[in-house]
Amino acid sequence: xxxxxxxxxxxxxxxxxxxxxxxxxxxxxxxxxxxxxxxxxxxxxxxxxxxxxxxxxxxxxxxxxxxxxxxxxxxxxxxxxxxxxxxxxxxxxxxxxxxxxxxxxxxxxxxxxxxxxxxxxxxxxxxxxxxxxxxxxxxxxxxxxxxxxxxxxxxxxxxxxxxxxxxxxxxxxxxxxxxxxxxxxxxxxxxxxxxxxxxxxxxxxxxxxxxxxxxxxxxxxxxxxxxxxxxxxxxxxxxxxxxxxxxxxxxxxxxxxxxxxxxxxxxxxxxxxxxxxxxx
Amino acid sequence: xxxxxxxxxxxxxxxxxxxxxxxxxxxxxxxxxxxxxxxxxxxxxxxxxxxxxxxxxxxxxxxxxxxxxxxxxxxxxxxxxxxxxxxxxxxxxxxxxxxxxxxxxxxxxxxxxxxxxxxxxxxxxxxxxxxxxxxxxxxxxxxxxx
Ligand SMILES: [Fe+2]
Numbered sequence: 001x002x003x004x005x006x007x008x009x010x011x012x013x014x015x016x017x018x019x020x021x022x023x024x025x026x027x028x029x030x031x032x033x034x035x036x037x038x039x040x041x042x043x044x045x046x047x048x049x050x051x052x053x054x055x056x057x058x059x060x061x062x063x064x065x066x067x068x069x070x071x072x073x074x075x076x077x078x079x080x081x082x083x084x085x086x087x088x089x090x091x092x093x094x095x096x097x098x099x100x101x102x103x104x105x106x107x108x109x110x111x112x113x114x115x116x117x118x119x120x121x122x123x124x125x126x127x128x129x130x131x132x133x134x135x136x137x138x139x140x141x142x143x144x145x146x147x148x149x150x151x152x153x154x155x156x157x158x159x160x161x162x163x164x165x166x167x168x169x170x171x172x173x174x175x176x177x178x179x180x181x182x183x184x185x186x187x188x189x190x191x192x193x194x195x196x197x198x199x200x201x202x203x204x205x206x207x208x209x210x211x212x213x214x215x216x217x218x219x220x221x222x223x224x225x226x227x228x229x230x231x232x233x234x235x236x237x238x239x240x241x242x243x244x245x246x247x248x249x250x251x252x253x254x255x256x257x258x259x260x261x262x263x264x265x266x267x268x269x270x271x272x273x274x275x276x277x278x279x280x
Numbered sequence: 281x282x283x284x285x286x287x288x289x290x291x292x293x294x295x296x297x298x299x300x301x302x303x304x305x306x307x308x309x310x311x312x313x314x315x316x317x318x319x320x321x322x323x324x325x326x327x328x329x330x331x332x333x334x335x336x337x338x339x340x341x342x343x344x345x346x347x348x349x350x351x352x353x354x355x356x357x358x359x360x361x362x363x364x365x366x367x368x369x370x371x372x373x374x375x376x377x378x379x380x381x382x383x384x385x386x387x388x389x390x391x392x393x394x395x396x397x398x399x400x401x402x403x404x405x406x407x408x409x410x411x412x413x414x415x416x417x418x419x420x421x422x423x424x425x426x
């Protein structure tokens with residue numbers, strides 16, 4: 001049987017991809033950020049996931065304004081890194097796991113989640129930056145990836161509660177897949193940041209810390225955080241953190257903390273990541 | 281989680297210095313955002329750079345939207361339904377970094393903005409609610425009057 005063995009929450013700031021691609025990960029600016037991910041890179045080497053369900057959002061790369069899926073699951077065989085306006089990142093193609101992805105898609109639809117199914121798309125920094133942070137610069141990514149794209153741009157975006165429930169549905173779907181697979185789920189985006197308007201540059205260490213605290217243990221409090229709280233406290237783009245709740249929901253009743261790290265700033269953004277085990 | 285949609289949308293307008301990308305803005309800015317998206321293609325970028333006005337005239341955008349883009353007035357673009365992930369195609373084509381472009385929407389220069397970020401960013405304090413700020417200002421005025 002396939003099983004979800006761990007969850008990761010992580011920022012996916014595009015500048016981190018630039019730092020990796022240009023070999024700047026050890027400089028004064030980026031050094032502290034990449035040092036925080038060192039533990040996680042070593043841990044991933046030991047864990048060797050077969051598949052990562054990678055929850056992220058597209059930033060006007062694969063999807064334009066013409067179609068806005070709330071929850072979309074990639075069921076394709078492979079995905080190319082997107083050209084975000086300055087050429088695609090020189091990172092490996094992303095290999096999908098079509099069997100498991102289609103199984104999850106079907107299971108979720110039967111479980112009342114009306115998923116959009118994507119067979120072909122390019123994947124932007126939202127998906128490739130977390131891969132670089134966890135795996136560095138390999139010839140080929142050491143895991144298959146199921147992209148799960150969430151609309152966190154056009155309002156209303158899905159509620160935290162719905163994201164959490166989707167995570168629970170994903171866990172049920174994975175548990176009913178007959179093949180023996182080590183599956184991780186990553187929720188990406190955030191943490192506090194605002195990229196627009198006179199209030200741009202807002203960061204909130206206190207709130208971000210509290211949010212990470214809420215993901216550990218058996219609390220369900222985070223699923224009730226309303227959109228307006230993310231907007232007021234974490235900036236207009238901090239709403240991406242609802243994607244971490246899909247990861248948390250998939251880990252079941254209780255989690256155990258393996259690692260966490262937080263750093264301010266990276267460009268306009270607060271960088272955070274957390275590694276969780278489902279406590280059984 | 282059943283929230284009244286009118287209350288929900290009204291709350292989204294209560295954040296200082298922020299235009300939440302609601303359905304209303306997404307509709308208003310549709311062609312502005314699709315224009316920006318078209319700059320993902322190198323051949324379109326070339327035509328855009330050669331004659332910005334002519335390129336804009338190919339799109340069913342309002343004159344106000346075109347003027348805002350030509351002036352690179354990103355706050356105005358946001359007011360007219362632009363979304364920053366789409367507008368990013370315009371400033372990337374100009375060779376601006378995300379942080380530099382974002383700083384133009386604030387009252388700071390880019391070096392000042394960068395400095396603020398290095399020092400922990402803008403505080404949420406006093407930046408959470410237009411209504412709360414007004415109430416606080418009103419209370420302060422009254423105190424001053426006594
Ligand atoms: Fe993002």
